[in-house]
Amino acid sequence: MTLSITGLTVTIGDKKILRGVDLDLQEGRVHGLAGESGSGKTMTGLAVLGLLPHGARTGGAIRLGERDLLKLPLKELNQVRGGEVAMVFQDPATSLHPMLSIGRQLTEHMRHHLGLGKREARARAIELLGKVRIPGAAEAYDRYPHQFSGGMRQRIAIAIALACSPKVLIADEPTTALDVTVQAGVLRLLRGLCDDLGLAVLLVTHDLGVMSAVADEVSVMKDGLVVETGERAQVLREPAHPYTRSLLDSLPGESA
């Protein structure tokens, strides 16, 4: 078990955002987290990285190996995030810095976390760009985000997340801002990386189609609680919880 979240609660003000979330991520498996907006999917992802908004109080535990990420001092947490746990955000247009070159953004945390020299970092960055299938990786290194299309930018964001060989990747709606044709490519890439590198991926998405395409296990959230967890085929074909059923029924299907 690479990362296990037990009884996670998040309270902001007097509002309970998460009311006891349990999730287990395993190596080489994609764990999908579904639910409507406001159900706490994104908050769960952010809590793992300690990126919750100011004044948020947490309870429960997020275990990565021996450590509880919620109780780590900031200095040690900074070692973990970006290094062992990485994140890919929804909108690649805003998650990349518009005024820094791709290379700079790819190597900055590598040099910090892995202590690489400039030349080694560059070589690794180019290798990563190749891995996420950016054409002309060596030239792309010196370019800026606006010179890439949306799908390419999201691939670059994935490359940045993978730079320090993380064990856990949290992808928050990684394909929502993309066209369907581009989405297909990014999903294939994510699945491939998960299989090749043995990453544990937490895929947060509202799109049950995306979920069905790449996730091994699926958890469904509602009002800050996980209402159903199980194998993909079981949750999507024979949902046990009425809420999961209503989500599936609300899709514009053949019958509708």
Add this chain to the structure above:
Amino acid sequence: MTLEIKDLVVEHRSPGRPIVRAVAGASLTVSPGEVVGLVGESGCGKSTLARAVCGLNPVTEGSITFDGRQVTPLGLRRRQLTGIQMVFQDPYSSLNPRRRVGDQIADGLRTAGDTATKPADLLERVGLPRDFAGRHPHEFSGGQRQRIAIARALAARPSMLIGDEPISALDASAQAQVARLMRDLAVESGAGLLFISHDLSVVRLIADRIAVMYLGKIVEVGRTAEVWADPQHPYTRALLGAIPQPDGLGVLPAELAGDVPDPADPPAGCRFNPRCPQVMDVCRDKEPDFGPVACWLHQPG
């Protein structure tokens, strides 16, 4: 009150760069009370087409007529043609942050010369409480703002409503709601609706007809159910094939190879030929300029 777009060409000129033909000969008709969904990948010219219809982009060639009258470029002077109203993509930037939403809706009512309706009535129609009229845009969520933008567009009594990606800035759960609301309000008032989106599942939900656009051209037009059940053009097939199905089988969607070519330098012949899985010799030489399916595989006659 039919909107007719005929062989429309729109070019973007910027100094020091080659001329970009964002729309390269597109034809489309929207009848009153009809909902037409315009879909395509980003950068294919959907938004440019919408802006041209509203007179926000100068037309290079071809014509846009509404109710038999030419659509003229929008100037600073008061406009004669208020029958076409647009709902923009981003409700965070399309509403004036310094004015009360009621006053912004009242602008639309004044344009239509409507003295009987109150802004609050329109807010009610889009499903918001009446007393919101006195508030400012920052007090609302994205979905609520887009509803206000729709109310403002409806206030001018349009007979043609254009939605330029009106739902893409919204949360996933608000998307279908707002899209349905636009459809219901347009159809109710007998106006046509041109709904532009890259989200096929939402277009399928609300459109009577679908037009598929690729690199400035409309490649397929047809009734929504027919296009969905039996897509003809290879591009439409690729587009629909890329949508992952929630069947729990773990099938990765098919990927369409390559990127959208640069519209400043489109490929010779059929614009889809470098990415087309069924490409033939004729596709590389001659552009298919017929409809409803602009593909040499589906040549009429």
